[in-house]
Amino acid sequence: MANPLGALMTSSLLFLVVFALPNHVHAEINTSWKHAAPNNVGGADKTVPIHQHTPFTPGQWKQAYATFYEGGSGTFGGACGYEDVVKDGYGLDTAALSTALFNQGQTCGACYEIKCVDSPKGCKPGQPSLFVTATDHCPPNYNLPSDNGGWCNPPREHFDLAKPAYLKMAEYTAGIVPVQYRRVPCKKQGGIRFTITGNPYFYLIKVWNVGGAGDVVGVQVKGEDKLQWTDLKRNWGQKWETNAMLLGETLTFRVKTSDGRSSTSLRVVPNKWQLGQTFEGKNLA
Structure with a gap:
């Protein structure tokens, strides 16, 4: 990342x-x-x-943060086993989940609606909701505090988005933005x-x-x-x-x-x- x-x-x-x-x-x-x-x-x-x-129905809105990581169709599905997220039909609107959300891989394939909020300089104005699929794991980094670099440390609920998805809703220079999210049907x-x-x-x-x-x-x-x-x-x-x-x-x-x-x-x-x-x-x- x-x-x-x-x-x-x-x-x-x-x-x-x-x-x-x-x-x-x-x-x-x-x-x-x-x-x-x-x-x-x-x-x-x-x-x-x-x-x-x-049918599966949307869940309740919750608060979290989102960052992004570099890569491509062959690297955005690592921890879930999707070898190529584009060929497998997920596109590049994908996310690596923090340990608290990843649930040891059980959450792979779940879909989320995400909105960038409360960051006038970070959120792109007028952007609609972003819909992403969980295809990877964002591992913890215990060498950094959870509020300064260790974004995916437990018990934080965090989305490390594929860069193309992140840039649809937030500015590159922001690096990290607050978001609202909820589970939605795939x-x-x-x-x-x-x-x-x-x-x-x-x-x-x-x-x-x-x-x-x-x-x-x-x-x-x-x-x-x-x-x-x-x-x-x-x-x-x-x-x-x-x-x-x-x-x-x-x-x-x-x-x-x-x-x-x-x-x-x-x-x-x-x-x-x-x-x-x-x-x-x-x-x-």
């Missing part, structure tokens, strides 16, 4: 994502795991109804994406482009042959791991977000899938 006040640089790993989207996607949206698709997903009828649900094009990497003995699945609450708190997978419903473990950010045997199975994924809603995408991965491919399921609104 680089700015006039010495914010911290974050980094990212870069992977090649190969897209292979199936022609037909069948899914359902539910409010809890127990109401999701039945275990027997191998029947002839693949049509699953969309259940009624309450509006996405298309469905939830599942990118599967790893090897035949260990699988790493990136879950991305999630609508609604945006932040994933649980992922399950089931095969059509031998694999029963299996909980995936968070590896880091929105990368989820399992050593269950997935290759050769037609896969169904179930994703749960922080508001308790879930989306079950039936047979979105055909049995002849390969590592490195990406598949599309049903999204949450």
Whole structure:
């Protein structure tokens, strides 16, 4: 992270994502795991109804501060596992969250509305709200006080914005500005994406482009042959791991977000899938 006040640089790993989207996607949206698709997903009828649900709604306004850090599409998603935020559909309106907001990676993918306030010299006049996605972590710097350089030290709630996003609402020379913020629904094009990497003995699945609450708190997978419903473990950010045997199975994924809603995408991965491919399921609104 680089700015006039010495914010911290974050980094990212870069992977090649190969897209292979199936022609037909069948899914359902539910409010809890127990109401999701039945275990027997191998029947002839693949049509699953969309259940009624309450959309994610904006939260209460809170106070925080915002700085910015340098980088690009390949470095603005490091701690969340988004290799390229532009290719993954997040654009450059992204933010690295302080530890208090990051919640050990669980908040990755959440969306925020941010307004620059109470800084006549720092806030750009007449600027509308900025809408950003949480894609990275702003680590603490305990060598500096939290009110003078250690902006992301606990328990501060702080947004270290990607520079292109910051400059939409605040002046470069300000370095740090007070803001109001609130959680808002994530509006996405298309469905939830599942990118599967790893090897035949260990699988790493990136879950991305999630609508609604945006932040994933649980992922399950089931095969059509031998694999029963299996909980995936968070590896880091929105990368989820399992050593269950997935290759050769037609896969169904179930994703749960922080508001308790879930989306079950039936047979979105055909049995002849390969590592490195990406598949599309049903999204949450």
